[in-house]
Amino acid sequence: MTTSMKGFGFTYDGEDDPALTEVDLELPAGSMTAVLGPVGSGTSTLSRALAGLLETRGATTGRVDVTGTVGFLGDDPEAQLSGLTSRVDDETQLACRLRGVAPADAEIRARDVLARLGIDDLWNRRLDTLSGGQRQLVALSRIVSLDPDLLILDQPSQSLDPAMRRRLAGLLRENCERGGSVLITGHQIDELTLACDEVRFLGAGDGLAQGSADGDGPAQSARARGVWDTRPDHAGQSRGASMTGSRSVEPPRAEPVLSVRSLSVRRAGRTILDGVDVDLHRGELTTLTGANGAGKSTLLRGLIGLLGRSGDCAGTVTMSRLGEGINLLDMPAHARSAHLGWVGQDPGIQLSAATVRSELMHAFPLPRHRRRERTRVLEDRRRIVDAVLHEVDLAAVDEEHPFDLDGPRRKDLVIASALVTGADVLLLDEPTIGRDQAGMDRLTAIIDRVLRRGGAVLAATHDQRWAADSSHRRLHLAEGRVHSL
DSSP, X not given: OEEEEEEEEEEETTOXXXXXXXXXXXXXXXXXXXXXXXXXXXXXXXXXXXXXXXXXXXXXXXEEEOOSOEEEEOSOTTSOSOSXXXXXXXXHHHHHHHTTOOHHHHHHHHHHHHHHHTOGGGTTOBGGGSOHHHHHHHHHHHHHTTOOSEEEEESTTTTOOHHHHHXXXXXXXXHHHTTOEEEEEESEEOHHHHXXXXXXXXXXXXXXXXXXXXXXXXXXXXXXXXXXXXXGGGTTOTTOTTXXXXXXXXXXXXXXXXXXXXXXXXXXXEEEXXXXXXXXXXXXXXXXXXXXXXXXXXXXXXXXXXXXXXXXXXXXXXXXXXXXXXXXXXXXXXXHTTTEEEEOSOXXXXXXXXXXXXXXXXXXXXXXXXXXXXXXXXXXXXXXXXXXXXXXXXXXXXXXXXXXXXXXHHHHHHHHHHHHHTOSXXXXXXXXXXXXXXXXXXXXHHXXXXXXXXXXXXXXOSOHHHHHHHXXXXXXXXXXXXXXX
């Protein structure tokens, strides 16, 4: 069975310009295909069209022929779970149970998929104790357990470590060997792309160009096509015109702006971190890598004070400008945010205003002032906001609703909120998720400005190339402890 598109185009209701035009695509049984392009090129639209999710959202041209059953996993890593369950075992069986599969068979299927991904130890875990990557894998397992004829995955790699991407590639290849087909869409070349039989490139409003992920054809100029290449052996291209390779000059070392000593975290009865020591210095980007579930997000959340009631945090976290003996762990989260700016994996949970500008105007309370000083204080805040909007390249969309921005720009907005507060240290959790080449250049430019002003950045990431090219120091988290690379 072959799924195909012929001359396909799509225009969203209310839009003048088409999101896709003249797309020709074939997905033969037994094949893995990747369609890559920059943000806004229509890759997600393409995947949703094949999944039958756009029929009431706009006008189509051309023809789409889909045979057999379809499984679809969207691009939002925090919105892929059903919301109907609280445990891994229930979530992974849910789709089969809803399709009428006998309970015993549903459990067998779910356990088999988890085992093939190497995460069967999560079976009895609560979903709210999992990392972002683990939750994404659980959502994927629910879909794969249905054994669909066509599996469509939009940006499936974004929350996964490299080893897990390779394991997932193996599972998808097994699906193809049984006669299924797989379509992967996204903005980055990675381990999953390398496993595909065919790679196509999509430009905004254009048809598909042919290519391959191993260096032939259009993939050889992925940067020119706006696609970010995560492969470490393709380093030296990531920093654009002002980003010419890894940081070869270390900033002068002085007293650390932030010192973490003997940090330990227990959550839900499990020890996540055990005696972590980290120093962050002004003018430095420090990257933190580690497997899914290693505790990278837990470390950042522990520093800012967002572990929740299930988290028990011990140790000392001190900042140079606060003086000796002041432990940030003894302060509430809102007090820590004056010194630490946290940007989580899901920017949506950190946004609440109706416009980009309003989000920054209310990023933190105005300083104490008399009523007659209100005009001056507001004008000072506007000047700060205007400057930050230009720094993060959001000035042109300052009156847009934050949720009308693409995912990477929403994360840039949360970074901007941290910059408005003047925090000395930025804590970035997976800042490269969903970024194309332009988004990566924009991220690095933002971080460079922070560092030049004397700030420090700690970024948890699965992007090995970005970590190698961009960081002054690289740390790795494994078995609860941090090691220097």
